[in-house]
Amino acid sequence: MTESDRYSACLKTMFGLRRFGIKLGLETIQDILTALGNPQDRYKVIHVAGTNGKGSVASALANILTTAGYKAGLYTSPHLVRFNERISIDGRPIADEDVVRAYERVREVHKGDRQPTFFEFTTAMAFYEFGRQNVDWAVVETGMGGRLDATNVVRPELSIITNISIEHPEYLGETIPQIAAEKAGIIKTGIPVVTGVDQAEAVVVITQAAAAKEAPLYRLNVDFHVEPEVGGEFTHVGIDNTWRHMRTGLAGRYQLDNAAMVLAGCELLARRHPRLSRETVREGLGRNRWPGRLEIVSTAPFVIIDGAHNLAAARNLATFLREELRTRDLTLVVGILADKPYKEMLQELVPLCRKIILTTPRIHRALPVETLHEYVRTLTSDITVIPDVGEAVKHAMSNAADNDAVCIAGSLYVVGEAKAYLETQGIPSFQRKTGH
Numbered sequence: 001m002t003e004s005d006r007y008s009a010c011l012k013t014m015f016g017l018r019r020f021g022i023k024l025g026l027e028t029i030q031d032i033l034t035a036l037g038n039p040q041d042r043y044k045v046i047h048v049a050g051t052n053g054k055g056s057v058a059s060a061l062a063n064i065l066t067t068a069g070y071k072a073g074l075y076t077s078p079h080l081v082r083f084n085e086r087i088s089i090d091g092r093p094i095a096d097e098d099v100v101r102a103y104e105r106v107r108e109v110h111k112g113d114r115q116p117t118f119f120e121f122t123t124a125m126a127f128y129e130f131g132r133q134n135v136d137w138a139v140v141e142t143g144m145g146g147r148l149d150a151t152n153v154v155r156p157e158l159s160i161i162t163n164i165s166i167e168h169p170e171y172l173g174e175t176i177p178q179i180a181a182e183k184a185g186i187i188k189t190g191i192p193v194v195t196g197v198d199q200a201e202a203v204v205v206i207t208q209a210a211a212a213k214e215a216p217l218y219r220l221n222v223d224f225h226v227e228p229e230v231g232g233e234f235t236h237v238g239i240d241n242t243w244r245h246m247r248t249g250l251a252g253r254y255q256l257d258n259a260a261m262v263l264a265g266c267e268l269l270a271r272r273h274p275r276l277s278r279e280t281v282r283e284g285l286g287r288n289r290w291p292g293r294l295e296i297v298s299t300a301p302f303v304i305i306d307g308a309h310n311l312a313a314a315r316n317l318a319t320f321l322r323e324e325l326r327t328r329d330l331t332l333v334v335g336i337l338a339d340k341p342y343k344e345m346l347q348e349l350v351p352l353c354r355k356i357i358l359t360t361p362r363i364h365r366a367l368p369v370e371t372l373h374e375y376v377r378t379l380t381s382d383i384t385v386i387p388d389v390g391e392a393v394k395h396a397m398s399n400a401a402d403n404d405a406v407c408i409a410g411s412l413y414v415v416g417e418a419k420a421y422l423e424t425q426g427i428p429s430f431q432r433k434t435g436h
Contacts (some may be wrong), residue, residue: 039131050162147185
């Protein structure tokens, strides 16, 4: 069997684990990691939870650590085009042979009665590979919640909880305080916590959890904040410092809040790790890119892709479209998963667009285009149904004038299939130099 065949076979087996669904709990992952020699204890960890923004925050931190000269791993989910994206080191996804090696090692040591879920298996692979490649730091994004998430076996140097909104109620609870309690489960005894959570009832829960663990808590717009400057720069008024002329490499006004949390976290880490100087942090933050989040892939026509996979993210995207693309004819290519509040998400986005193209990603959790159409026709009349994401993107771009805009959104799975199509057309991401 060739290396390529082995890679394809192990991915097929891992993706097959999705049929076992989601099982929150730590016993299975702990057993696997123990058998692997607990690789997660061999490097320093930053643990990031939250409803939105955790990927942007995690990638920025990893990029800053790499800029500071550390060997830094980054574990995120989901991937957009290739599985390897989930596990990267110094900004590069691990190689196919590394995926195969990690898969085979985890499969070899697992002896438990319960088959691990897809996420448990991939988390063990990531922690193993970070240990094998001797990273100095690993920035780890939770998959779902926090308290019983498979990543919550780490002993971090810093915990970050970005924000909270209703998500996965069947697993995390149906109220903001219940979800806050799950996210607060990543707080560890004596380990500082940075958060952007602002709902009063959630703040109470997180404050109490931090106090119970004697974990210092630092809140956005209470203990640190940002002040926008002209030209897309901002001032970070922080815990220990005031840093002027900072810039994030990511578009969207809401990214300033994410940047503030990143910088506050760096301030806390710099107390013990002086390599994290202002200039290093500034450079790393400014160079950060996070695919599929307000990512510009073409300028004529202007094409932007954004996961916008829940209501809060859809509202952030709507703000960007109103502020930045209001002078252009806008086409929305949209597909949404069945467990999302699709009507509320569409209410945010559809009124801003002249044309709507409905599509559906190739995942069993996707909402049928017929269901989307039934609702969207109550909001607008210019609707096209193209189930295949690649064909939907092709149609949108081929029917857009150079000054028009196309937005591809609604699910990270839609974004992943769109990026895969665009890559076949030789269209790479447009690298922003300033602003958006």
